[in-house]
Amino acid sequence: MNLRFRNIIAVILTGIWVNASEFFRNEVLLKTYWIDHYRSLGMTFPSEPLNGMIWVAWGFLFAIAIYIISRKFNLIQTTLVSWFMAFVLMWIVTWNLNVLPGAILIYAVPLSLLEAFIGSYICIKMSPNG
Secondary structure, X not given: OOHHHHHHHHHHHHHHHHHHHHHHHHHHHOHHHHHHHHHHOOOOOOOOHHHHHHHHHHHHHHHHHXXXXXXXXXXXXXXXXXXXXXXXXXXXXXXXXXXXXXXXXHHHHHHHHHHHHHHHHHHHHHOOOO
């Protein structure tokens, strides 16, 4: 398998993993937290198909970012840098906008670290640096 193909497959598999992980965490485990928090703000939680499509795009963009970071760093460094860039910064923004239900962080922090770790692992194993 040539290098270009391995790179593409690494990003696709990572994107699939990220999106599956995000779906499970936010739609299966934490959906009621999100709905209740938005309701307490007098808002409706955005869950239209367009919102889902944007999150799928976010997942594949995150996969591309993990891949790029993995070209320069080892597994642990890639995991931590990508996790910080994607999740910590997103949580700061959503907290600042008052739309982050803080109670989810007890679940979201370890699960998002696992998401970033497995995504990093996929990129590094599927397409090792040459």
